Amino acid sequence: MLDRIWAAGSALLLIAGPAAAQDLMDAPFALDWKFEGPAAPYFLAIDNGHFEEAGLDVEITAGQGSLDAIPKVATGAFPFGFADINSLAKFLDENPEAPVRAVMMVYDKPPFAVVGRVSQGVETPADLNGKILGAPPPDGAWAQFPAFAAANDLDMDSITVEPVGFPTREPMLAEGEVDAITGFSFSSVLNLLRLGVPEDDISSILMADHGLELYGNAIIVNTDWAEENPEAVTGFLTAIAAGWQDAIDDPAAGIEALAERNPAIDTELEERRLSMSIEDTVLTEYVVQNGFGGIDAERMEAALEQLQTNMEFGAAPTSDGIFDGAYLPEPLPTLE
Structure with a gap:
């Protein structure tokens, strides 16, 4: 499965072979929302061993909204989070020294x-x-x-x-x-x-x-942690992509993994929610053609200009100040 998802990332995963399985790095992950359908790919990344192959022990925590994960990651309580990149832009305007950046776009088309x-x-x-x-x-x-x-x-x-x-x-x-x-x-x-x-x-x-150029949610990282553990960040992102491909291949398996963490869910409804998130936000034409996780520079600049009609900024936000693609696997993972 992973050969089809990415090519160059396979070498990276050698850092965590069987001998390393007993010495995994803790990498807690803060979600933006509850354990619902769109969270299933992250649990598949756990259950299918993608995080473990990257040398990571990942525990996922639910959130309470689009802003929730940003301060958790900025303070270092979590190395990784999932958050609205537009909210991140505003947070960084108000807290310019905060060590947090987006490193992988997930919702190429915001929901x-x-x-x-x-x-x-x-x-x-x-x-x-x-x-x-x-x-x-x-x-x-x-x-x-x-x-x-x-x-x-x-x-x-x-x-x-x-x-x-x-x-x-x-x-x-x-x-x-x-x-x-x-x-x-x-x-x-x-x-x-x-x-x-x-x-x-x-x-x-x-x-x-209806006229919005903005991006949606992205994986965010504590930049202090990332500078100390760059290979781990790339491994985490590679595993995220693999989890999404697993969910695309078998949404029902994704909901089964989700139900193990949240037994109260309506499995039929959550499978539909997962499928909607894939079709409406993740598996866009741009992602199919260009790979998963990156951004289009021109679109991002247009999005940031549009964002300034929504929010007041002390200084105009820039793509480089919000999104860092240096940790993405090369080439970008292909989702299909």
Whole structure:
């Protein structure tokens, strides 16, 4: 399997043969969210031995939102995390000396979405004018809403924004207390289905399909740790790519690995969530053509310019100040 995923990375994995199996390096990994479908590839990377082959003992911790992993990694509590790269750009603007950078792009197409109810008149961006929008303040999708609104010429004065919590976001939409919500497409849509909202009454407006150039979530690393352990970082990223390929090859196996850590999940729903994350955010045309984990420099510069319409920065963010591709395996892993 790994021969098909990457070529040059195989030499790297020799650092952790059977003799090294008893002396693995601890590399805890902080996720952005709960143990749901899109987390399955990381558990496959554990169960299928990819991290171990890289000489790493990886324990995965759930998170509470797009911002959650960034301070955990910046403080050194975790060497690795999974976070929204746009939130990382803002964090680094406010904390320019923080030792944290993105090192592998995972969500080449961000899942930022506005999810609405057809029965409440929300199917297109223009339908949001005059409506009530539920948005959790720490939500990555809400952070990008100003650029989305500008790209679609929305009248923000006519939109009532209701701050909501993550646990109450989908229930409030299901009960009709708000007309739409911001969130990740594969999270909010399936949560609404679980709450009994008919699928034909759910509209999912992906911001990336309506003017947003931004990237999504990336693997982040504590740069102090990375400088001391560069081979381990590349090994970690190689294992991440292998886990995603495993999930693409066999989503059901990914959900089985997930269920071992979270037995309460609805396996059918989470397999669909995983498949949506693969199709909508990971396995894009760019990734198929160029490999997994890297960025397009021109697109990143355009994304950062757009990001400045959403957030105030003390200094204009730069690609080099946020993303470091030096630790990526060469050539980039191929997902298919």
